[in-house]
Amino acid sequence: MKLTTAERIALATQLDAMKRQAIDELRGAATQVDDGAPSVVQEVHAHADDAEAERAQEVRSAEIEIDRHRLHDIEEAERRLACGRFGICIDCGEEIARLRLLAQPIAIRCTACQAALEAQRR
Template identity: 65%
Template sequence: MNHLSTADRIALAKQLQAMKREVLGELRSRAPHVDSSALSVGSDVHGHADDAELERQQELLYAEIEFDCRRLHDIELAERRLADGRYGICADCGEEITRSRLLAQPAAIRCANCQATLESRRH
């Protein structure tokens, strides 16, 4: 973490906090829709297509919530790494993650090369 100045660490901590507030806000905005299984289809009479659409909407809502939970988890892990001095070190190769990458992606756990390698293996 020597490649980051005190000002960088403060700015990154603030950026992580802002990201966390944003994700929590998104989760709160979706919460009321989780329990209301009656996403209105517009009439009392409905068929299989209406049921399928309701199910699709619910699956999309759950996918968005799951995505937000993963983002929140990643942000919290980055905050812990920042607090204990492990922030900015690639989880794969142990090299420093560039300042520009961290400023663009504060929750990054890999340097650009290791991230590219990981993504190329997935495809």
Template identity: 60%
Template structure:
């Protein structure tokens, strides 16, 4: 396991900033689309199927917004851990998270073994 270097931390901080900007852009763009997916005046003929489809589109849209909000929260938590000097330390076992895992998943809060155990507990 290769420990994080200062250069790695700087690169990961930049990557987290970039990820945060992307998520914020997605959330800003999503805000412009909030509202009913289809309105009665949009078609000559309006049916309950139109209402159901519009509601389903809205549900998908709001689910996408929730995913983006969760991603933003995870990014901000990673940035805070970086600022506090706790970045790269597994929240469960306290060991260092491997450099390769953090480079692949910069918001990781657990080492791979602890993440697998946490996911197994959630499925049970």
């Protein structure tokens, strides 16, 4: 499967937009983490408040990790697109369906290999 020039441009544009969104989300999360730092003046509060704050921090940390992984996946897709390896399944070496790539440009597996991986994880 050869991508047309228009498809390559569209995919590069889509990856760039996804990258900007991931970076913006990481910046926003970093700001939230900074804003969540304890203040110098401590108020009397219940342990439930501490637990809720800790849970919120754990959620923010998990979101940051997801965004970091997504950013890495996007950058890897950009590299594959630039060097001509884009659209090749990392498991079987077959081409990934054009529609799958257009819908999910960071896909690294064909539909069959992705389904097999997910079934194996269950």
